[in-house]
Amino acid sequence: MRCSQCRVAKYCSAKCQKKAWQDHKRECKCLKSCKPRYPPDSVRLLGRVVIKLMEETPSESEKLYSFYDLESNISKLTEDKKEGLRQLAVTFQHFMREEIQDASKLPPSFDIFEGFAKVICNSFTICNAEMQEVGVGLYPSMSLLNHSCDPNCSIVFSGPHLLLRAVRDIEVGEELTICYLDMLMTSEERRKQLRDQYCFDCDCFRCQTQDKDADMLTGDEQVWKGVQESLKKIEELKAHWKWEQVLAMCQSIISSNSERLPDINIYQLKVLDCAMDACINLGLLEEALFYGIRTMEPYRIFFPGSHPVRGVQVMKVGKLQLHQGMFPQAMKNLRLLRKLRPREEMTSPRSSELCLEPQRAPSSITGSSLPQFQVMSWIRIRCPLHRQAWVVASCPPVYPVIHMHTCPQHESY
Structure with missing residues (x-):
């Protein structure tokens, strides 16, 4: 849902919108004043920083390291980059004119040009539970x-x-x-x-x-350079949710390069990822699993240890396997996911979005059946053999754990 006033800010629920209003209300006025030419994210971010500094409401982390302490690297910037920052500063002044009529209204010792330099080299890309980019933010203490x-x-x-x-x-x-x-x-x-x-x-x-460059660029150089260029168009289509076109491009690349580019090539790997995402969004889950399985070994190589990016990939493939009735394979990935993710995250209640069709837990199944997990909700799917509805426990943030079901043709797992 969107903010009803500026029509720019987006929220997942009315509760989320209400909680965010304190931070958004002054920005909202600025956004309404400049439509339809809305500023880039860096301008909006610096605007929120300035409002925060004007209100003198520092976060807990800023007590350790504040915005004023951040490195700007201005002395190391080229003239072209400095000119780009000057243009952003002009855009910022236009955007904030409803809140700041002149420089005297800015926080003490605040410099717009320097502020943008700090934002560019200290901001973090905010990702959701599936490591997809959803925003940008400043976390001063983490800039250390x-x-x-x-x-x-x-x-x-x-x-x-x-x-x-x-x-x-x-x-x-x-x-x-x-x-x-x-x-x-x-x-x-x-x-x-x-x-x-x-x-x-x-x-x-x-x-x-x-x-790792040799692994990343393995295969025919002329071919992967062409794929590298094609990915720019694919990413553009993804940004506009044109999933049919994304899938068509990916399928063409994968089929034409099957013998010349191995899956470990990073550009081929990115195409496989895009193909999987497109299939998921189009409801082609069997095909999505085909592409997802091909990414597993490259992800193990390029994201060693318990890297969360690999964890997300394991989780996606595990869910797709579960949907296809591939229970042993799904359980194998679940066990791997438990190794990749900290226990406190395995029992965190924040991943209910992973649950499909929430159902009331049947009286014959209780949380005590799953002693190692906190049962948060249940999902109803069909028995792959008898096509009768059955229920499994869903334990955030991983995908459903198959311990027990209610298909009358089976013994309980």
Whole structure:
């Protein structure tokens, strides 16, 4: 649902909208004043920062490290980038004119140009439970974390809250690091983006040795360069939810390159991912599973340890297997998912969206039947053999755990 006044802000429910109104109400007035030419996300984000600073309501994390403490890297920016920031500053002044009539209304010592420089190199992409991008935010204390191309931690989100999770064992005294970028990038791509956005040259072991580049770029170079270009169009179609066109492009690429590009090639892997997402959105779940299974081994290689991106992929494939009645395979992925995800997340009540067709639990099945899980809800599906409706427990945030059902033709699992 959208905000009824500005028609820009979107919410999942009326409750969510009401909770967000305190932060949105002043922004709402600014959005109404500039429609239909709405500003980019970076302008809206800085606008919220300024309003927060004007209201003097710092978050708990800002007591450790505030917006004023963030690095701007202005001295390292090229003239072209500085000109881009100046243009954003002009857009910002136009956007905020309803709230800030002149510079004297800005918070003390606040500089718009410097503010944008801080936003660009310190903002975090906010993702949902399936690691899909849904927004952008500033978390000042988390900006203290340095980058590594082989990180020991990863960022995940619980709603608007940022969580730092270890992806492997960490020695006492070892620095906590995260990867600022998509890990499905070659050394050259990573170094370029780090230089352009964060103003430093990475000389880590992975960048020096290019240790995974050979795997990432395996196959016919001319072919994967063509796929790399095609992905730009596919991503554009995805952004507009044109799933039929996405699937058609992906199918064409996959079928024509089946013998020239292995699935471990990162561009082929991204096409498989896009094909799976398109099939899921179009309800073609059997085909989605076909593509998803092909991604499992590359994800194991490129997202080692308990990386959440791999966990999400395992979860998707497990759910698709469950839907197809492939119960042993689904249980295998569930057990793997339990290893990849912390126990406190396995019992978190925030993933009810994974449950299909919520049902009242039958009296013959109780939570005590599933001693290791907190039973949050139930789903009704059909027995794959006898096509009769039966019920299984759904234990957030993983997909349904098959311990028991009510098909009269079967013994209970």
